[in-house]
Amino acid sequence: MQSTLNDRLxxxxxEAAGLIGIGKSKAWELIASGELRAVRIGGRTVVRRADLTAFLDELVSTKEA
Incomplete structure (x- = not known):
């Protein structure tokens, strides 16, 4: 069974960078700074869908404050 991007955890x-409209280099920069949470699975780094949402929510709440 093949999953779509919306089905994935x-x-x-x-992919994560593309979903939120930033470049891959910027995504790595955000991960390195701790602003965007990522996890390692073996040799692969992944960003959970929930962490993308939390990152964007934080940006919005910071702008509104």
Whole structure:
């Protein structure tokens, strides 16, 4: 069974970056700074869908404050 992007719980860094409209380099920068949470699974780094949402929610709440 093949899943769509909306069905998945986590994305590779390049996919995650594309989903929120930033470049891969910026995504890695955000991960390195701790602003965007990512996890390692073996040799692969993935960003959970929930962490993408939390990152965007934090940006919105910061802008509104």
């Amino acid at each position: 986590a994305y590779g860094v390049t």
